[in-house]
Amino acid sequence: GIQVEQSPPDLILQEGANSTLRCNFSDSVNNLQWFHQNPWGQLINLFYIPSGTKQNGRLSATTVATERYSLLYISSSQTTDSGVYFCAVRDLTGGGNKLTFGTGTQLKVEL
Amino acid sequence: KAGVTQTPRYLIKTRGQQVTLSCSPISGHRSVSWYQQTPGQGLQFLFEYFSETQRNKGNFPGRFSGRQFSNSRSEMNVSTLELGDSALYLCASSLTGTVQETQYFGPGTRLLVL
Numbered sequence: 297g298i299q300v301e302q303s304p305p306d307l308i309l310q311e312g313a314n315s316t317l318r319c320n321f322s323d324s325v326n327n328l329q330w331f332h333q334n335p336w337g338q339l340i341n342l343f344y345i346p347s348g349t350k351q352n353g354r355l356s357a358t359t360v361a362t363e364r365y366s367l368l369y370i371s372s373s374q375t376t377d378s379g380v381y382f383c384a385v386r387d388l389t390g391g392g393n394k395l396t397f398g399t400g401t402q403l404k405v406e407l
Numbered sequence: 408k409a410g411v412t413q414t415p416r417y418l419i420k421t422r423g424q425q426v427t428l429s430c431s432p433i434s435g436h437r438s439v440s441w442y443q444q445t446p447g448q449g450l451q452f453l454f455e456y457f458s459e460t461q462r463n464k465g466n467f468p469g470r471f472s473g474r475q476f477s478n479s480r481s482e483m484n485v486s487t488l489e490l491g492d493s494a495l496y497l498c499a500s501s502l503t504g505t506v507q508e509t510q511y512f513g514p515g516t517r518l519l520v521l
Contacts, residue, residue: 329509337444337495339512346507382450382521394463397450402465 298323299366302398309373309405311376317368317401319383327386329395330368334379342368342381351374408434411500411513419519425486428516432479432500438462439481440510441473444495453496456481457504485518498501 299322300334307313330342343350343357345366350357354373359366366383380402384395412431420426432439441453452465456475473483479500485492488494495517 327507331512337497337515338435339437339497339499341509341511343511384450392509393440393455393457393501393510394465395499395510396442396452397442397444399449 298325298396299397300383300386300399302381302383304401305399306366306402307404310402311374311405311407313373313405314369314371315373315403317381317403319366319368319379319398320356321364321366321383323364325361325385327367327399329384330357331382331384332377333378333382333400338378339382361393370403373403375405375407378403378405408433411498411511412500413496413513415516415518416514416516417519419521420487420488421521422490423463425484426488426518427482427484428496428498429450429516430481430483430498430500430513431520432481432498433511436500437479437503438501438508439475439479440499440501440504441448441481441483443467444497445491445493450497453483455504463506467489483491488520490520494518 301320331339347361356369379398384397438457440455444450455463475481495515497515498513514520
């Protein structure tokens, strides 16, 4: 099956700093989502972005499907941005609605 | 519109028991998927239901089963619980589960098996 790798695995930032999280996938995909998992475990949708670029406030994401990677940018980070960020993909061969998740990037934003 | 809801939120069971978890999708959503999250294995797909039929299944033993009702609510059952079943179980819903759809996740059920 498709492999999804995220980097870096851990990231510590000072409040106000910018960061870039990366998601690499091993095969063509038709669906890619970025999630933020809060400390209570809930996965919060950030972006549905199988290709192209999207922005939502301080967050933006870019997926280059032909090169099999996606980037999540966080600008002017805040302590509330702390948590784990996951990318998840659905490959072209998979049936149904199965998402394959990366291992996540654990982000901690400090004052 | 209310989000995906899951009950119960927390559960403690002992080995050998069985457990049933419930998921109510967003109103109008007909596809419901279940995922297991553990520190060692990460987030793994369990199964997906659409129109009361299991449409896709992950690589889990037969002790894990599920069903979907006519109102799209779904339940998953784990029989003969093992310590390794301790995990966060997440449910997700989407309209029909087609390619271009976003999946929305519930808050999860934390299961601890003693």
